Amino acid sequence: MSELHKFIFEGLPVRGMLVRLTDAWQDILARRAANTETGAYPAPVRQLLGEMAAAGVLMQGNIKFNGALVLQIFGDGPVKLGVVEVQPDLSLRATCTQVGEVAPNASLSQMVNVNNEGRCAITLDPQDRLPGQQPYQGVVPLFGDQGEKLENISEVLEHYMLQSEQLDTVLVLAADDKVAAGLLIQRLPVEGEDNLAGKTDSLMRESVLGKSEDFSRIAILSKSLKRDELLTLDAETILHRLYWEEPLARFEPFIGETGPRFACRCNRERVGRMIRSLGTEEVEGIIAEQGQVEVGCDFCGAQYRFDPVDAAGLFTGLPADLPTNVPGGPVH
Numbered sequence: 001m002s003e004l005h006k007f008i009f010e011g012l013p014v015r016g017m018l019v020r021l022t023d024a025w026q027d028i029l030a031r032r033a034a035n036t037e038t039g040a041y042p043a044p045v046r047q048l049l050g051e052m053a054a055a056g057v058l059m060q061g062n063i064k065f066n067g068a069l070v071l072q073i074f075g076d077g078p079v080k081l082g083v084v085e086v087q088p089d090l091s092l093r094a095t096c097t098q099v100g101e102v103a104p105n106a107s108l109s110q111m112v113n114v115n116n117e118g119r120c121a122i123t124l125d126p127q128d129r130l131p132g133q134q135p136y137q138g139v140v141p142l143f144g145d146q147g148e149k150l151e152n153i154s155e156v157l158e159h160y161m162l163q164s165e166q167l168d169t170v171l172v173l174a175a176d177d178k179v180a181a182g183l184l185i186q187r188l189p190v191e192g193e194d195n196l197a198g199k200t201d202s203l204m205r206e207s208v209l210g211k212s213e214d215f216s217r218i219a220i221l222s223k224s225l226k227r228d229e230l231l232t233l234d235a236e237t238i239l240h241r242l243y244w245e246e247p248l249a250r251f252e253p254f255i256g257e258t259g260p261r262f263a264c265r266c267n268r269e270r271v272g273r274m275i276r277s278l279g280t281e282e283v284e285g286i287i288a289e290q291g292q293v294e295v296g297c298d299f300c301g302a303q304y305r306f307d308p309v310d311a312a313g314l315f316t317g318l319p320a321d322l323p324t325n326v327p328g329g330p331v332h
């Protein structure tokens with residue numbers, strides 16, 4: 001079963017999380033493989049999306065926020081879009097849109113950052129969004145400080161965390177056809193640290209520096225974790241191997257009902273709204289051509305079919321909460 005483990009290092013300003021997606025990840029892959037139009041993901045795309053899925057769960061687990069965390073890659077190569085959406089209850093869904101060939105050993109930049117124009121966006125979308133309220137979004141490029149292309153999504157996200165939360169973060173990610181897993185270690189701000197500059201209190205300086213050494217040591221230990229170990233070892237073994245000399249304190253893990261699991265939020269009503277937004281003319285055109293409107297969900301593979309009667313109903317049987325000034329809407 002998929003699981004998320006949270007832990008702290010007692011007395012040290014460092015916290016961490018370890019995620020292993022097994023059934024949830026296999027579910028996502030199986031649904032894609034069952035799609036006769038796309039077929040299964042090529043291995044490099046699978047690795048990218050799996051690492052994004054693991055990172056998405058870690059990032060959602062790391063914040064106190066009542067809403068969806070959406071991690072997106074907008075690629076300028078054959079992979080146009082990668083999306084992972086994680087809800088506060090850790091249910092998640094993920095999909096990638098690929099146009100054109102991806103070589104069997106393609107690197108991250110060959111997939112999504114050919115011309116250094118690829119972007120990664122992190123969106124926090126509140127559950128009960130007020131009218132007019134925009135979701136918070138942060139966007140980071142897929143290159144480093146010198147403009148060099150980054151080849152690990154973990155580096156891209158470490159960059160984001162430093163920028164948005166001003167927190168030093170270490171991320172180790174890996175994914176194959178069975179497991180998508182990740183380790184996150186974060187340095188917590190030490191009280192008074194912000195005011196340190198210019199102060200001459202050497203005792204305080206020493207104690208803060210000491211604490212940042214703790215993070216450096218734990219960061220080095222964490223980075224020593226190999227891809228293979230992350231994919232094949234269970235959480236107990238990984239945490240013990242890395243931190244057996246550290247004052248590790250663990251919380252009750254999130255597994256099963258409370259753990260990460262696949263769930264899609266698509267439904268016929270939402271698809272209907274999307275079709276309606278195309279406008280009468282466009283929809284009539286599709287029906288004239290294909291006899292019906294058929295929409296497949298990229299996340300779960302569900303097929304939604306609207307025959308001519310259903311489709312016409314979309315434009316007449318409008319629910320009362322729909323604004324009346326939309327094109328094709330009712331006039332009162």
Ligand SMILES: [Zn+2]
Nearest residue numbers: 264266297300
């Ligand atoms: Zn769906």
